[in-house]
Amino acid sequence: MSVRFRRHYHLLLLFVAAVVVSGVALRNNRITAYTVAGAESARRPTVNYNNRLDLFDATVVHEVVVLIAADDQKKMVTTYQQTGNKDWFQADIIIDGVRINQVGIRLKGNASLRMAAGGGMRGGMRGGPAGGNFAPLDGAPVPQEAQPPGAGRFRPPEGFQAPGGVPPQEGAGFSGTPTGALPYLVKLDRFVKGQRYQGLAEIALRTAGAFSDASVLQEPVTNYAMNSAGVPIARSAYVSVQVGDGQPRLYTVAEHVDQTYVDRLFPDSNGVLYKAVQPGNTFAYLGEDPTSYANVFDQETAINRADLAPLIAFIRFVNEASDQEFAEQLPGRFDVVAFADYLAVHNLLANNDSLAGMGHNYYLYYDFDAKKFTILSWDANESLGKMTMGGGSQMDIYWERVGGMFGRGFGGPAGSGRGTHLLLKRFLATPAFRTLYTERYRLLYERIYGRDLLAPKIRELTALVTAYNAGRGIVAQAAYNAAANKVLDFVAQRNEYLKSTDLLRP
Incomplete structure (x- = not known):
């Protein structure tokens, strides 16, 4: 043994010991390590947990267990109830048997979260009064029929009738019972840089929405229909979720719209993603100051490489262009086919909780090279007529009679306001774009209703949950069956109405 080898022999022993310990500690997890460099390193994982079961395999009910300290779990909810803040907390998570330590978790959502959390709703919605209960976003008085009593829980308007005739209760969803289950966002790299699960940095654990529905069918059925029709939407699947010492509940797990999602959808593009965050926004031009849009849009990606300038320029164009300029120049600035598809599919599936209804729940992606938005x-958890007061089966094809969750009196601040989204209004008022919309509407109708996609999928998912639920009790089976039957009835009623319209009548 050489002198040099003897001198460093102890270092070799330490290295071997470290390798052995690491192998034992990680023997139950499959981990893929990546070497990253350059500007793209922020978009690539450094540690990626794999699993034989794809997270969005819709043929199984997945399982997620969130291991979080009881005090942190309680603080997460009380902080939101008292301040409206959705603070991050550290937890461990087990996804389909694979454990990942030190992930971030926080509450997620707007109306769905307020319904589930109950109690005070201070500042929970953008533009709401800091330190006060929910009010219309423009500061107007809350109409008496929608005034939240006492602690701020939702009280249905006088004479309100929920689908199925179930009498609603304060703080309740369409089922007549408090929604209970809380929606969460899980950020795998919040505390460990570059940590991923199956390439994902974030996943959303989603509930039935603002109005309780035991089947939680709206999102998986709508996403399936949109994917089948060729309209981009996040991947999703049924999942059993247990948080802390709570009981497992039926949720959906959904791909979060972030840089990873953009890279999957536009693999060769270079751009920036904006999220519409203000319910009720009408796409009003508020000037060139980016801070004026702080409560209307969030910039989700390219934080150090871009700003709101492309978005503000597009909003200014939509507001100020003449009819001729709008008709001639919009296709060069905006993917009009994608927009026609967006409007058509949300109408076909009666999703009022979208740009065309509530003025939110959409993203705008700007491609720097093409200089074009899409x-x-x-x-989609309020889809299939949930937010149309039971009348969604006859939602007007051109979005002229939509209905809403609260009816009159819920407007918004500058940039949100009452009334139709300006981009929608001008798009459907332009003859060439209205013609495009009707053509795409007919095509998507045939892809969804003409092929009878929905009813078989609903029955398939019902059978899946029923088989999984036996002996587990993540949902009351009778309530699930009743809710699933209502969704089936709605789909049939929507199709009958659509077939009776001038556009689709044989």
């Missing part, structure tokens, strides 16, 4: 969908 629209992306998000959040």
